[in-house]
Amino acid sequence: MQNVRELMIKKAGEMLSSGEVYGVLAWERGDFACDQTPALFTSPESLSRLAYDEFTAPMLSKYLINEAKKPNEGKKVMVFLKPCDTYNFGHLLSEHKVERDRVYAVGVACSGIFSREKTLLEKCLACKGMEFHHCDEVIGGEGKITWDKLDRFAGVEMIESMTPSERFEFWRGELSRCIRCNACRNVCPVCSCVKCVFDNPGSGVMSKSNADEFEENMFHIIRAFHVAGRCTDCGECSRVCPRNIPLHLLNRKFIKDVNALFGPYQAGASLDDASPLTSYSVNDPEPGYKDKAKGGERVA
Amino acid sequence: MPVESAFQPKIAAFCCNWCSYAGADLAGSSRLSYPADVKIIRVPCSCRVNPLFILRAFQRGADGVIICGCHPGDCHYTSGNYFARRRAALLFSMLDYLGVESGRTRVEWVSAAEGQKFAATMNDFAKTVASLGKCRRIGDLRCRTSES
Numbered sequence: 268m269q270n271v272r273e274l275m276i277k278k279a280g281e282m283l284s285s286g287e288v289y290g291v292l293a294w295e296r297g298d299f300a301c302d303q304t305p306a307l308f309t310s311p312e313s314l315s316r317l318a319y320d321e322f323t324a325p326m327l328s329k330y331l332i333n334e335a336k337k338p339n340e341g342k343k344v345m346v347f348l349k350p351c352d353t354y355n356f357g358h359l360l361s362e363h364k365v366e367r368d369r370v371y372a373v374g375v376a377c378s379g380i381f382s383r384e385k386t387l388l389e390k391c392l393a394c395k396g397m398e399f400h401h402c403d404e405v406i407g408g409e410g411k412i413t414w415d416k417l418d419r420f421a422g423v424e425m426i427e428s429m430t431p432s433e434r435f436e437f438w439r440g441e442l443s444r445c446i447r448c449n450a451c452r453n454v455c456p457v458c459s460c461v462k463c464v465f466d467n468p469g470s471g472v473m474s475k476s477n478a479d480e481f482e483e484n485m486f487h488i489i490r491a492f493h494v495a496g497r498c499t500d501c502g503e504c505s506r507v508c509p510r511n512i513p514l515h516l517l518n519r520k521f522i523k524d525v526n527a528l529f530g531p532y533q534a535g536a537s538l539d540d541a542s543p544l545t546s547y548s549v550n551d552p553e554p555g556y557k558d559k560a561k562g563g564e565r566v567a
Numbered sequence: 568m569p570v571e572s573a574f575q576p577k578i579a580a581f582c583c584n585w586c587s588y589a590g591a592d593l594a595g596s597s598r599l600s601y602p603a604d605v606k607i608i609r610v611p612c613s614c615r616v617n618p619l620f621i622l623r624a625f626q627r628g629a630d631g632v633i634i635c636g637c638h639p640g641d642c643h644y645t646s647g648n649y650f651a652r653r654r655a656a657l658l659f660s661m662l663d664y665l666g667v668e669s670g671r672t673r674v675e676w677v678s679a680a681e682g683q684k685f686a687a688t689m690n691d692f693a694k695t696v697a698s699l700g701k702c703r704r705i706g707d708l709r710c711r712t713s714e715s
């Protein structure tokens with residue numbers, strides 16, 4: 268990693284001095300232990316602060332939405348993307364939230380990210396793979412998964428095997444802990460609408476506080492549904508949740524269903540595929556029926 | 568004599584204007600009976616049904632929600648029901664995952680000529696929902712009230 272960090276600083280320095288990019292989106296030392304925080308570097312001297320190690324969890328692609336829009340004489344912004352973040356980047360490109368030619372994207376090798384407690388993050392246990400997508404260049408090469416990979420749908424299947432009452436008790440237990448800090452919404456690269464259904468401008472400072480009881484109750488279903496078919500499964504929502512709510516289990520349920528009902532799909536992998544909910548096939552299965560066409564029964 | 572105290576489920580039925588709503592009309596004018604607690608909500612097309620409408624219906628006390636539209640291929644707007652079908656498949660599966668039994672949600676295609684099918688569907692759906700009892704779960708996902 269140290270080696271990768273040096274290569275990153277070298278590349279960033281070159282790009283900044285040559286004036287090809289106006290800034291570099293990377294990470295610097297945060298306020299807490301084992302905490303690297305996103306930062307924009309605009310001068311080669313400042314690059315000594317650049318940090319990259321096994322605790323560098325935050326994704327940078329979401330910052331591109333604003334950075335790539337700034338005029339800056341038409342200059343590009345450079346960004347470092349970990350393998351899973353390249354899917355988010357791809358997703359933002361496919362929804363035209365980021366203009367490709369305003370960005371110089373550099374993939375950086377990853378070897379798994381650890382929490383402050385020095386354990387591998389859940390999202391890394393279920394790593395989607397170390398390939399880079401949509402990058403201009405890659406530093407440090409493709410990493411290797413050196414740990415026992417977790418089946419990413421195991422958690423979903425566990426819940427599916429419960430009875431409806433157990434499932435309800437499970438989710439009520441989890442979701443009732445939510446304090447509506449909106450961290451999950453704000454960290455999500457997919458959840459980047461200019462105008463969000465959860466905006467409540469009438470309330471003054473608390474523009475994302477609950478407008479009513481309905482929103483209070485349904486926040487998680489609405490959030491998960493709005494990213495259904497678009498979620499790249501980067502796992503950031505669960506990582507940032509201060510109440511440790513397993514939000515990835517909602518997202519992965521949708522991913523699992525999409526794969527099963529409409530065919531395998533990985534959001535952000537390709538720029539041309541239509542997302543599952545903005546397209547259809549005349550042969551889609553009927554909701555609630557196992558396989559109606561073949562005389563299947565209703566699953567009730 | 569009908570048993571007055573039998574549980575009558577509240578059902579929200581989203582019916583598209585061009586087929587299913589007309590189908591419901593036909594059911595009425597053909598004097599076919601279906602439960603009075605089926606509340607029909609007319610929508611321009613089945614794909615007008617925002618998933619939030621369904622959540623809202625449950626939160627406001629519906630025990631079951633059904634979406635009815637033109638048969639696939641017959642949508643007045645060509646492809647609305649294909650999109651609705653995908654959305655409903657995902658949302659209903661998610662509701663099931665959260666503990667709202669899959670019997671409480673349904674999608675059925677009913678054309679303007681199918682008064683018979685409309686009445687039969689509603690009777691069958693009401694029966695299924697009645698057997699599942701009251702649904703308070705969605706409105707209680709975050710511990711506002713206790714379940715029973």
Ligand code: SF4
Nearest residue numbers: 445446448449451508
């Ligand atoms: S991050 Fe966790 S606590 Fe904050 S709004 Fe999301 S689910 Fe609720």
Ligand code: FES
Nearest residue numbers: 583612636637643
């Ligand atoms: S108009 Fe009937 S489903 Fe679209």
